[in-house]
Amino acid sequence: MYDSIPSQLATDKRSYVISAATGKKKIGKDLERLYDLLDSKTVLPCYNVHNPSIALSQTRDSDIFKLYLADTGLFTTMIFNSSGETDTNFYTKLLSDSLPADLGYLYENAAAQIIAGSDIALYYHTWEKENSSHYYEVDFLLPSKTKIIPLEVKSSGIGKHESITAFQKKYSKQVLRQILLSQKDVGHAEMLQLYPVYMLPFILEDLKN
Numbered sequence: 523m524y525d526s527i528p529s530q531l532a533t534d535k536r537s538y539v540i541s542a543a544t545g546k547k548k549i550g551k552d553l554e555r556l557y558d559l560l561d562s563k564t565v566l567p568c569y570n571v572h573n574p575s576i577a578l579s580q581t582r583d584s585d586i587f588k589l590y591l592a593d594t595g596l597f598t599t600m601i602f603n604s605s606g607e608t609d610t611n612f613y614t615k616l617l618s619d620s621l622p623a624d625l626g627y628l629y630e631n632a633a634a635q636i637i638a639g640s641d642i643a644l645y646y647h648t649w650e651k652e653n654s655s656h657y658y659e660v661d662f663l664l665p666s667k668t669k670i671i672p673l674e675v676k677s678s679g680i681g682k683h684e685s686i687t688a689f690q691k692k693y694s695k696q697v698l699r700q701i702l703l704s705q706k707d708v709g710h711a712e713m714l715q716l717y718p719v720y721m722l723p724f725i726l727e728d729l730k731n
Contacts, residue, residue: 523540523544523559524559527600531630534627535622538588566591569582569583570590576669578643586596591635598628613696630661642664646663648660662674670697671700677704701714702716
């Protein structure tokens with residue numbers, strides 16, 4: 523179950539699926555293993571919320587969640603091991619953003635670790651697109667006094683960000699501001715505030731003031 527976390531994030535699953543981790547139908551013992559995993563604090567649960575508002579914990583769905591690793595360094599090693607990558611230049615390529623792969627889920631895990639390390643619970647939100655079988659998804663929701671801040675994470679440029687834009691339109695009364703993290707400099711894209719990933723700790727500190 524632990525080993526499947528990177529692959530489930532990489533395939534953009536809307537929630538962690540136990541049967542996908544075990545390769546068989548979920549049984550009661552699997553739930554015990556999951557609870558043991560959560561109790562170990564080696565994983566970070568991020569719960570889906572039905573109704574995004576300042577009271578995020580009150581509308582969370584305890585059965586629909588994502589799992590991140592509490593150690594992003596270990597998460598990175600697990601990705602490389604699973605791909606058979608042994609080149610020591612891999613980390614250099616990663617830091618210089620020159621890998622021929624979309625590693626958004628790696629940066630997403632890093633953001634989850636930073637948020638959890640700031641004693642902020644992890645929540646996200648998904649909802650159906652109109653007249654479509656696909657879903658919108660906002661990576662993280664941060665509380666800020668009487669409002670919330672939707673946060674989206676990208677591995678490189680800002681790319682498409684239709685989910686966070688749709689979230690702003692749908693929940694405009696609850697949204698204080700919108701933030702997208704990437705490897706680009708500080709800036710704006712209409713109402714969307716852009717920051718490099720490394721500035722997330724400063725953003726979270728500012729929320730406490």
